[in-house]
Amino acid sequence: MDLQNLRKEIDETDAALVELFRKRMQISRDIVAYKMEHDLPIFHPGREREVLLRVSEQAGEELSTYARVLYGTLMDLSRSYQSRQMNTGSAFVSEIRAAAERTPKLFPETALVACPGVEGSFTQQACDKLFALPNILYFRNFEGVFQAVDQGLCRYGVLPIENSTGGSVNDVYNLMKNYRFHIVGGCKLQVNHNLLARPGVKFSEIREIISHEQAISQCSEFLHAHPEIRVTKYDNTALAAKAVAESDRTDLAAICSHECGALYGLTMVEEHVQNNENNHTRFICISRDLEIYPGANRISLMCATPHKPGALYRLISKFAALGVNLTKLESKPIAGRDFEFMFYLDLEASVWNDEVIHLLAELSHTDEGFVFLGCYHEV
Incomplete structure (x- = not known):
């Protein structure tokens, strides 16, 4: 048999698989209707283990592992599809849409803004880039900025988050989990030391x-x-x-x-003692209230995953399936839980995209932990 005939067989097999996939997803939709009617959870771990065990045995020893991966992905897709049906009117979706509707059309030109350091700092320069006429209140350290925003002393705070040479600003990431805040804007600044x-x-x-x-x-x-x-x-x-x-x-x-x-x-x-002439730092602008301005095209979130093989892959694959580019993935240990981590993600995406917002709504129901940090534009 020549290659052309083999490819023809593959095409015919794929066509049959697509029809079976459509049928399976339709059945999944019928199942979610039943679950909604009877107030049942989407995820049934016992049932999934049963399916994976059965298909791995049916596939035979040589293809057992491949079958588990394939059906694990299929069940992830089914859960995602079911979640979308259930999350159409979810509290998360409603909260995001309400925040976008009440946010002004233009980012403010002036506001009371918390910054670390004193005048002349790079954060002050970033603040001047974000706001035309900021009223800056200085704090000695990063935590002072988080506290000022959390307690309502300042409407906004500006903090460095990442440098193209030095990497992540770990002190800021470590403080994120301790305070209530949202990211409403960002900027990138060339830094000459x-x-x-x-x-x-x-x-x-x-x-x-x-x-x-x-x-x-x-x-x-x-x-x-x-x-x-x-x-x-x-x-x-x-x-x-x-x-x-x-x-x-x-x-x-x-x-x-x-x-x-x-x-x-x-x-x-x-002059210019930095390692790299092309040295840039990213800054975020935080607020206590969720604000989503027109043109927001970057999403930041925190998410934990189950402590088992493939969990992070399954999380990332959900975004890949939607064609969403992941620009940042940072992990930090979860206090009190041995070798378990909270992941910080930056995505090139917007909550104006229905598929994206429904995926975020699905993630918001995870037991491990999920925090939507914001959807914003970086200048």
């Missing part, structure tokens, strides 16, 4: 450099080239610059923004 010191100080005199740990990470090559200089972590790059300005030491310098020089009377010792 400079070495600044008091006027008249030469590089040969410097014995200590202070800065935020992210800046230190982004300038690691420069710092490693000078092992004789001690490196000390500081709460914020702008706070480090301010500390140098207020010190009488002539052997102290800070890695910070160029703007800090003019603000705090410091001079440039070395």
Whole structure:
């Protein structure tokens, strides 16, 4: 038998499989109607185990594993299809649509905004990029920003979330699970780090450099080239610059923004000391209330998965099936649960897409944990 005939057989088999798939999904729809009428849950683990055991035995030893994967995927699709029928009027969908309807058409030009650090920080620059005329209230650390938004002291807060060189800002991710907030906007900022010191100080005199740990990470090559200089972590790059300005030491310098020089009377010792000239940081704008502005095209969420093989794959495959691009996947341990993790995901998608919002509604019913962080636009 030649290849063309074999391909013809495959095509005929696929056509039969598609018809059987359509029939199976229709039966799934009838089942969900029964479950809704009798107030039964979609997921029946005992039934699924029974099906997987049966088909793996029917497939034979050689194809047993493949059959389990195939039918595991089929049952995932069936649950997703059933969830969509049940979630048409769900509380999650209603909440998202209500938030989108009450959100103003334009992002505010001015507001009271919480920022970490002091004037001259990169977060302040990000704040100025997000808002035309922000009224900024500064806090010493990231947690102060979360607290200000959570307690209603500030309507918004701006925080760094990820750097193209240093990776995720772990302190921010670690705080996310402790506070109630939503992401309503974001921006990307080019970050150039400079070495600044008091006027008249030469590089040969410097014995200590202070800065935020992210800046230190982004300038690691420069710092490693000078092992004789001690490196000390500081709460914020702008706070480090301010500390140098207020010190009488002539052997102290800070890695910070160029703007800090003019603000705090410091001079440039070395310019652009970051590892990569193409160095960018992503910032998020958070609020206590859910706001979804027109043009929102990025979704952020937190989701836990069952502690069993294939669980993360099944989660990601749901988005892949809809053609949704996953741009971020970060895992953090769940306190009190050995080697179980909460996953943070960023998606190129919008809640205006019916398929996406119904998938999110399905995930919102998971027992392991789900938090919708927001749908927003990044500038």
